[in-house]
Amino acid sequence: MPIGVYIRTAETRLKTSLSMKKQWKEGKRKNREAGWVHSENAKRKIGFASIRIWTGRKHTEETKRKMSIAAKKRFENPEERIKYIGENGPMFGKLPWNKDKKFPEFSEGNSSHWKGNNVGYYGLHQWVKKHLGHPRVCEHCDVAGNYETYSKQGKLVKRWNTHWANKSGEYKRELNDWLGLCHPCHMKFDHPDQT
Ligand SMILES: [Zn+2]
Numbered sequence: 001m002p003i004g005v006y007i008r009t010a011e012t013r014l015k016t017s018l019s020m021k022k023q024w025k026e027g028k029r030k031n032r033e034a035g036w037v038h039s040e041n042a043k044r045k046i047g048f049a050s051i052r053i054w055t056g057r058k059h060t061e062e063t064k065r066k067m068s069i070a071a072k073k074r075f076e077n078p079e080e081r082i083k084y085i086g087e088n089g090p091m092f093g094k095l096p097w098n099k100d101k102k103f104p105e106f107s108e109g110n111s112s113h114w115k116g117n118n119v120g121y122y123g124l125h126q127w128v129k130k131h132l133g134h135p136r137v138c139e140h141c142d143v144a145g146n147y148e149t150y151s152k153q154g155k156l157v158k159r160w161n162t163h164w165a166n167k168s169g170e171y172k173r174e175l176n177d178w179l180g181l182c183h184p185c186h187m188k189f190d191h192p193d194q195t
């Protein structure tokens with residue numbers, strides 16, 4: 001919170017203090033340096049957010065140069081330098097958050113799904129649906145296309161049970177490049193090695 005933006009009355013100060021104490025009591029805060037104690041799930045989400053932010057982005061040459069100069073400067077000063085070395089380093093004794101974790105969402109061969117956030121990919125699916133509607137049947141197991149209801153975060157959601165899967169993996173804007181599949185068949189189709 002930027003200092004000076006919020007005017008804190010005695011009352012808000014008291015409230016802040018009480019809620020901080022509560023967080024300490026509940027074990028949500030370890031110490032000032034450690035900040036919030038995130039659940040495993042929260043950490044994962046934060047990790048994804050950072051992948052999302054950094055995927056495909058590059059620092060400009062100018063930024064890289066500045067970063068390099070700043071890093072070198074830090075290391076020229078022996079007092080500063082010692083802060084980053086060995087057990088003083090910020091990562092000492094810690095594992096990188098992504099160490100040994102599997103991210104099927106981002107793994108090879110699945111990168112096209114990662115583009116689920118990409119407007120182009122979403123638009124292409126919309127285009128297929130507009131021209132072909134919902135698949136009437138799963139072309140692999142013959143299950144009939146239908147609405148199914150499932151519970152999502154306590155709410156009932158209706159969803160058509162068959163989707164358009166891309167045959168070539170090239171996501172062509174061609175109607176015959178799409179195949180109607182139910183969810184289990186779609187998974188098998190996209191990941192034949194994982195069955
Ligand atoms: Zn099927």
